[in-house]
Amino acid sequence: MKYDVIVIAGTTEAREVIERQLKENKKILASVATELGAQMLDEYPIDVHTGRLDEAGFVRLLEENPCGKIIDASHPFAQVVSETVQAAAKTVGIPYERYERSRLHYDYDRIIAVADAGEAAEYLNQLEGNVLLTTGVNTAAVYAEHVKNAKERLYIRVLDTPASYEGCAKAGYPEDHVFGEMPPYTVEDNLALIEKTKASVLVSKDSGKTGGVDIKVEACRRAGIACVLIRRPGQE
Numbered sequence: 671m672k673y674d675v676i677v678i679a680g681t682t683e684a685r686e687v688i689e690r691q692l693k694e695n696k697k698i699l700a701s702v703a704t705e706l707g708a709q710m711l712d713e714y715p716i717d718v719h720t721g722r723l724d725e726a727g728f729v730r731l732l733e734e735n736p737c738g739k740i741i742d743a744s745h746p747f748a749q750v751v752s753e754t755v756q757a758a759a760k761t762v763g764i765p766y767e768r769y770e771r772s773r774l775h776y777d778y779d780r781i782i783a784v785a786d787a788g789e790a791a792e793y794l795n796q797l798e799g800n801v802l803l804t805t806g807v808n809t810a811a812v813y814a815e816h817v818k819n820a821k822e823r824l825y826i827r828v829l830d831t832p833a834s835y836e837g838c839a840k841a842g843y844p845e846d847h848v849f850g851e852m853p854p855y856t857v858e859d860n861l862a863l864i865e866k867t868k869a870s871v872l873v874s875k876d877s878g879k880t881g882g883v884d885i886k887v888e889a890c891r892r893a894g895i896a897c898v899l900i901r902r903p904g905q906e
Contacts, residue, residue, distance in 0.1 A: 684744075790813070802873070
């Protein structure tokens, strides 16, 4: 067997998994989608496969790198990735485990829970005022397409990468409505951006403490604005 474990990585949780496995002297191959994800793992004595894979790609990866089990520590909103890896693991006959960040309870009465970006956009159309999106570039086009007066109302914070800026530009966001920054963010960071954009509502995924959601909710509380929270896939 070439590896004890293959870790589907790219998150803080993946690093936790890797550190635990290394303490048990396990030989590890991590699979990440991007070069940024690979850089996050530079400090660890492990092998890394970089590049996005479909189901056939994961099957090839598993066949070429026999292992004892797969630990899926991908982002909680990367549902397609988890489903793809799980299907590939079943095809090859390798045990699959899902490692997911814990959920938080947010004690704030102005949280509006929605299922996805489409439902969030529908809700935003019932409100007036500016919107601060902290949901990333992948769903930027959904809001741009479905929120009324999007070019005037929508502001978005994304990772400070060329791909993020390109995605926002392609979706039609004005340059001065796009804020490229890198986490972690403090309550004060969020408050400053809320004030700068004059946002009356902030939109976030419910990605837990690692995603800084508790910090965002506290910023919304202090600013006295609503927080639209997108539930994790499969969460009622």
